[in-house]
Amino acid sequence: MKAKWLVLLAAAGLALGAGAAQGAPREVRIGFIAPLTGPFAQVGKDQVNGFILYLEQNKYKMGPLTVKFTAEDYEAKPALAVAKAQKLIQRDKVHVFLGGLLAPTGYALAPVADQFKRPYLSPAPAGEDQTQRKRHKYYARLSFTSGQCQHALGDWAYEQGHRRIATVGADYAFGYESVGGFQRGFEDKGGKVVAKVWPRLGTVDFGPYLPLIPRNVDAVYALMVGPMSLAFPKQFKAAGFKMALLGGTTSTDEFILPNMGDEAIGYVTTSHYSAAIDTPKNHAFVKDFQKRFGKMASYYAENSFTAALYINEALKRTGYNPDKIEVWLEELKKIRVDAIRGPVYLDSYANPVQNCYIRKVERVPGDRNNLGVKANSLWNVVIKTYPAVSQFWNYKPEDFLKHPVYDKDFPPCKFCGQ
C-alpha cells in the first residue's frame, strides 16, 4: 500500500521536478502516525484512509503543491509515536504531522511539536487538558474533547424527563472525562447521577458490574470502548434492564455499529459526527468512502478528512507556502471550515467548536439514501442537533478551567446512594 503511493509520488515528483521553476516550494510534506498493526490496526487504517480519500479526490494536490504523504505505524505505543514523529520531522522533513488515536499519544506528541516547531494536528486523541490546562503552541485539535458533546447529551437527557441516571464508564481517562461531561451537563439542569460504575477497560463480561446498577433509575449512561461497546448492550438487555440506554461517542460509533445487532436499537448516543447526517456533503462522503474502502465511514475517517480540508484551507489563504509554518498555522486556528460534519472553527484554545448530534440507533430498511451501504444496516439517526458546542459547554473558559480536569472523583458524585 505504502510502497504504491511512494512509487506514484516519486513518479509525480520526477515529472514535476523536470519542469520545476525556481522560487515557491512545489510540495507540502505531511506525515501521519497511526496504529497500523496491533489491536487498534483497523481503526488506524480508517484514520489514514480518511486522509487518503481526500488526497485521492484532489489528485494529491493542494492548490499548486504536490502532497507528499507518509504514514507511519506506532503500534498504539505512545513512546513509539514520539520516535516516529521525530523520524517524520528529521528524515522526511514534514511540514506538519497528524496522528495518534488514544489520549496518551496526544499528550506525548504535543511536546514534540513544540520542540521541533512543527505543527501537530490531532485527528483523534481526546484528552481534555490538551486544549485546556496543558496547551502547546504548535498544537491544534481537529476532533473533539472527551466531554464536549457529552454535556449536550446530559442536557438532552434532562429534557426527555430523566431525573435519576446511573453511569457505567470504562475505567480510564477517556471514560472519566466523558462521564464527567455528561454528569455536569445533566446535573446543571437539575438531574441526579445516583451511581457511577467503572468496569475495567476491555471488560467483555459485565456480570460483576451489572448488579451495581440500581434498578430504580430513569436511564443508564454507558461509555464503552471497542469490544466493550459490543458486549454491554447485549448483557444489559439480557439482565432485564428496561430503562433507556444512553451512551458516549464510542459506544455506537460507525466503527462498531455494523457489528451490532438488534440489542442496540433505541440506544441514544452523541458525537460530533454521524454517518447518518443528512447533508449532500455527508452523503457524498459516505458513498465515496464505502466505494473506495468497502466500509461505512466512521468519525475517525471524517476527522482525518477534515484535517486535510483544514490544512488545504490554511495553505490557500496564506499563498500556498508551507515553509512559513507560523503564518499558516495561525491562519488555521482562525478559519471556519464547512466540513462533512458541519461548520467547524477553533476556539482560542485550539479546540473545535462544532455541532453535537444526539443520535438514536435505528435499523433502516433498504439502502438508506442509496449510498451503497449494506441494506437493512443500523444507523446513528440524528434526532437533535446542538449547534456550535464548545469544549467549555455553556461556561466561560476561565470559570471552566478553575475546576480540575474531569476525573473519577470530579465532578463529585453528590447524589450517589440516594
Place this chain on the structure above:
Amino acid sequence: MSRLSSELKQVFWVIAAFGALGAVTPFFDDYTQTIITRALVFAIMAMSLDILMGYTGLRSMGHGVYFAFGAYSTAILVTKVKGVGLLTLFGAGLGLSFLVAAFLGFLAIRAVGVYFLMITLSFSMVVWGLAYRWHTVTGGDNGIAGILPPPLFGISLQNPVAFFYFTLGVFLICLGLLYLLVKSPFGKTLVGIREGEARMKMLGYNTWLHKYLAFVISGTFAGISGVLWAMLNRFIAPTDVELVTSVEALLMVALGGPATLVGPAIGAAIVMFLRYWVSTFIERWYLILGATYIITILYAREGILGKVEGLLAWRKAGREAGAAIPRVQKQPEEIRT
C-alpha cells in the same frame, strides 16, 4: 598468561568499538542518532538482565519493574520539582529500584526455573497496574509528558548529540562496573551457581545470598536505563513499562548471547534498529524480528556473540592444531605418490 592477554584483547576491541561509535555518531542524521541512543539505553537494561539470566541462570520477566521505577521517579521529579539536578534524578531512580529489588528479591529468590519466571512476571503486571491505576501520581494511561533532561555541568542535554554522549558515558560506566563484577570472585561464584547450585552449596557457599545480591544489583542497574529512557523520550506512559518491555529485554539477551555482557547490548541494538529503522520501510517488521529469533534459536543457541566467539575459538584451535594436522595428512599422500 595467554588467557589474560586474550581478555585484554577483548576489552581493547570493545573499547575501540564504542570509541568508534562515539566518533561516528555525530555525523549521522538526527534520527539515526536517537536510534543509537535508544539502543544504548536498552543495552544497559539488557546487560543488567544478563547478570541474572546469563551469569546466574535466573530468567526474569520482571525487569520492566525497575525500568518503571527509574522512569516514573524521573518523570515525577522533573515535572513536580523545579530545578531538580541530574544527581538527584539518578539517586532517586537508583535508590528506588534498589529498594524495590531488595524487597522483591526476598519473594522471588526462593523459586527457580519456570517458577521464578512466573513470580517475576507477576511483579511486572503489578507495577504496570500501579502505573495505570494510580492516577494521581502516574497520570494513569495519559502518562507524564514534558520530562526535559536537566543540564550537566551547565551543558544542555536537550541537544541530541549531547544526550547521546551522556548516554554513552553512562553506558560505559555501567559496562565497566558490570565487567568488573562478572570477573570478580563474586561473578565466578554466580557462574558456579548456574552450573551446579548443589555443588556450590556443598562447597560452603551461601547460594541464596549470592543469588539475592545478583538480583538486587541487576535490578538497580535496570533502574538506570529507566531514568535515561524517561529523559530521552520526554514522556512516559504505562505502555512503556508493560510486560512486553520485560519480555523484550529477555529476548535481547537471548539474541545477543547470554553471559557475554556485550552480547545483550548487541541484541538491544538489533531490536531497536528493527523497531525504529526497518519498521519505517516494512510495516510487518515483527516478521523479521521473529525470523531472527528462530534462526538464533536453531543455529546459534548461545546467541549471536556466543556464536561468533565459538567460531573464533574454533578457528583459533584449528590454526594452532593446523601446524600438526597437515603433516599428518600429507603422509598418506606421499605414500600414494
